[in-house]
Amino acid sequence: MTTRNTANQDETLKRHFNWHDYARLGHYLRPYTVRLVLVLGSILIGNVAVVLGPFLMKLAIDQAIPQRNLPQLGALGAVFFISLLIAWACFRYRIWAITAIGQNLLIDMRTDLFTNLQRLPFAYFDTRPHGKILIRVVNYINTLSDLLANGLVNLISDVISVGVTLAFMFAINWRLTLDSLGLIPLLIIWAYVVQKKQRTAFRELSNKQSNLNAYLHESIAGIKVTQGFAQEAAATANFDAIADDNRQAYMRAVKIQYALSPGVQNISTLTTALIYFIGIQQLGVVVSTGTLIAFIGYVNNFWNPVINIGNFYNSLITATTYLERIFETMDEQPTVRDADDAFDLPPVKGDVRFRNVCFQYEADGPLILDHVSFHARPGQTIALVGPTGAGKSTIINLLARFYNVTSGQLTIDNVDSQRVTLASLRSQVGVMQQDTFIFSGTIMDNIRYGRLDASDADVLRAAKVARADDFIQTLPAGYQTVVQEHGGSLSAGQRQLIAFARVLLADPRILILDEATAAIDTQTEALLQAGLAELLKGRTSFIVAHRLSTIRQADQILVIDHGQIVEAGRHAELMAQRGVYYELYDSQYRLLQATE
Numbered sequence: 001m002t003t004r005n006t007a008n009q010d011e012t013l014k015r016h017f018n019w020h021d022y023a024r025l026g027h028y029l030r031p032y033t034v035r036l037v038l039v040l041g042s043i044l045i046g047n048v049a050v051v052l053g054p055f056l057m058k059l060a061i062d063q064a065i066p067q068r069n070l071p072q073l074g075a076l077g078a079v080f081f082i083s084l085l086i087a088w089a090c091f092r093y094r095i096w097a098i099t100a101i102g103q104n105l106l107i108d109m110r111t112d113l114f115t116n117l118q119r120l121p122f123a124y125f126d127t128r129p130h131g132k133i134l135i136r137v138v139n140y141i142n143t144l145s146d147l148l149a150n151g152l153v154n155l156i157s158d159v160i161s162v163g164v165t166l167a168f169m170f171a172i173n174w175r176l177t178l179d180s181l182g183l184i185p186l187l188i189i190w191a192y193v194v195q196k197k198q199r200t201a202f203r204e205l206s207n208k209q210s211n212l213n214a215y216l217h218e219s220i221a222g223i224k225v226t227q228g229f230a231q232e233a234a235a236t237a238n239f240d241a242i243a244d245d246n247r248q249a250y251m252r253a254v255k256i257q258y259a260l261s262p263g264v265q266n267i268s269t270l271t272t273a274l275i276y277f278i279g280i281q282q283l284g285v286v287v288s289t290g291t292l293i294a295f296i297g298y299v300n301n302f303w304n305p306v307i308n309i310g311n312f313y314n315s316l317i318t319a320t321t322y323l324e325r326i327f328e329t330m331d332e333q334p335t336v337r338d339a340d341d342a343f344d345l346p347p348v349k350g351d352v353r354f355r356n357v358c359f360q361y362e363a364d365g366p367l368i369l370d371h372v373s374f375h376a377r378p379g380q381t382i383a384l385v386g387p388t389g390a391g392k393s394t395i396i397n398l399l400a401r402f403y404n405v406t407s408g409q410l411t412i413d414n415v416d417s418q419r420v421t422l423a424s425l426r427s428q429v430g431v432m433q434q435d436t437f438i439f440s441g442t443i444m445d446n447i448r449y450g451r452l453d454a455s456d457a458d459v460l461r462a463a464k465v466a467r468a469d470d471f472i473q474t475l476p477a478g479y480q481t482v483v484q485e486h487g488g489s490l491s492a493g494q495r496q497l498i499a500f501a502r503v504l505l506a507d508p509r510i511l512i513l514d515e516a517t518a519a520i521d522t523q524t525e526a527l528l529q530a531g532l533a534e535l536l537k538g539r540t541s542f543i544v545a546h547r548l549s550t551i552r553q554a555d556q557i558l559v560i561d562h563g564q565i566v567e568a569g570r571h572a573e574l575m576a577q578r579g580v581y582y583e584l585y586d587s588q589y590r591l592l593q594a595t596e
């Protein structure tokens with residue numbers, strides 16, 4: 001069953017985190033193995049340099065100072081100074097290398113996610129707020145790559161540091177070392193108790209963050225409607241409610257998250273006390289003053305990384321809630337995709353047939369197209385007309401295979417469109433949506449979107465034929481004028497003309513056009529008609545028609561109602577039938593006649 005999600009609703013994930021996901025993360029780290037090994041080497045050297053400190057101190061206290069051996073004391077000081085320098089150099093290298101690895105990981109993961117998103121069918125985007133997709137690509141990946149690069153290396157560094165410290169401790173006094181580790185089981189139990197609750201709390205939090213992002217995204221997209229209807233207060237109230245949910249979830253999550261570190265701190269302090277207790281009792285027997293002082297230093301050296309490991313563990317638990325969302329998107333399989341034995345559609349003449357096509361957007365949804373059959377011959381212009389919600393746009397969505405037909409068959413030059421590769425199909429089917437999308441960038445780039453390898457001269461030629469050149473020349477920087485996403489600074493008619501030029505440049509054999517309904521001044525209208533006439537030449541065209549002139553000139557008019565073709569023919573024939581088209585014409589188009 002398809003479930004639609006909204007900004008106010010928590011998402012239910014198709015898959016939950018499992019431990020294999022960590023192994024999958026390893027795949028992202030593999031290309032950086034050499035650099036990681038270098039980082040680890042630097043960490044090891046740096047650690048030895050740091051851990052040497054208390055040991056040198058012990059030698060100074062137990063030997064050099066009591067024996068008043070100044071040369072030895074000087075040598076110990078020099079070694080100490082050099083070890084500090086080495087530690088500093090290793091630290092610097094580590095920061096640089098980890099940052100570089102982190103940034104590369106970020107790009108790798110984001111690219112994989114983005115690539116999959118590009119392949120996903122409309123149905124995927126129809127069913128969820130886009131803000132919830134955005135947060136996965138931007139924020140979650142950020143957190144994860146940081147954890148992977150920084151966290152993982154810190155973890156290894158900490159583990160090495162614990163290991164090196166332990167080795168020194170064992171070498172100096174193994175019994176005191178074992179006593180120092182006596183409280184570790186307590187720590188493990190505590191971490192286990194906390195992690196379970198933490199995971200649930202963070203899953204809840206990421207849901208709330210996702211909702212907030214979705215609402216924000218939707219509000220910005222809909223700002224004109226909000227302001228137009230003076231609904232700012234209502235939008236703010238809605239935002240406040242979602243933001244408050246987010247705050248509450250955050251407070252709950254943080255309360256649990258920070259339950260771990262005080263526990264670790266307390267156990268660390270207890271251990272120090274224990275060492276003082278045992279050490280002082282046995283002072284002079286098995287423990288020298290130098291050893292006791294070195295051990296107090298080592299306990300810090302030991303517990304600081306253990307606290308860090310605890311924190312890493314914490315972040316890891318948090319990250320699993322992001323990880324499961326990222327992998328869910330990466331694993332989402334496009335329902336509209338090339339069949340295993342798909343082949344390239346050879347260059348077509350443009351013969352299109354629908355045979356008993358039925359279609360539902362959702363498996364459990366209503367039948368939107370009900371046994372639709374028609375035949376468009378190469379070069380014909382087919383106008384699709386009918387009341388709102390009849391299924392006209394759905395027919396053109398199927399033509400470009402934005403969705404697969406539920407049953408029946410759609411052929412192009414007698415080849416089933418489901419059997420060919422999407423790329424070969426779509427390169428021969430040009431689609432112009434009613435609301436042309438303009439990308440941020442120059443007008444030149446926006447037209448070139450139709451065929452990325454087109455030269456500037458090709459773009460200019462297409463713009464001239466599409467009648468877009470005149471208005472572009474009047475813009476401040478002509479073809480180099482920068483427009484924003486959605487083309488807010490252009491008029492509806494101008495956006496249409498750019499879309500014409502874009503499609504002309506792509507030069508598809510089959511053209512699909514959802515004619516704009518926006519009222520346009522007569523001069524632009526004339527331009528659009530001339531541009532359209534150029535566009536239709538020599539192509540099989542399907543037009544969801546709103547202009548009377550387009551409808552009248554069509555070779556076939558398909559009248560759609562409730563997902564069925566109820567009438568088909570040319571304008572004069574259909575008028576003569578005095579059926580649905582006649583009624584429609586009478587109620588909707590006669591008024592237009594006055595303006596055309």
Ligand SMILES: Nc1ncnc2c1ncn2[C@@H]1O[C@H](COP(=O)(O)OP(=O)(O)OP(=O)(O)O)[C@@H](O)[C@H]1O
Nearest residue numbers: 126361362368386387388389390391392393394395
């Ligand atoms: N993405 C979708 N998911 C589910 N149902 C949809 C989707 N798009 C459209 N529908 C439904 O399919 C039916 C046909 O819609 P369609 O957009 O094809 O109508 P139309 O004839 O193009 O209407 P209009 O002239 O208003 O654009 C409508 O009932 C609509 O609610």
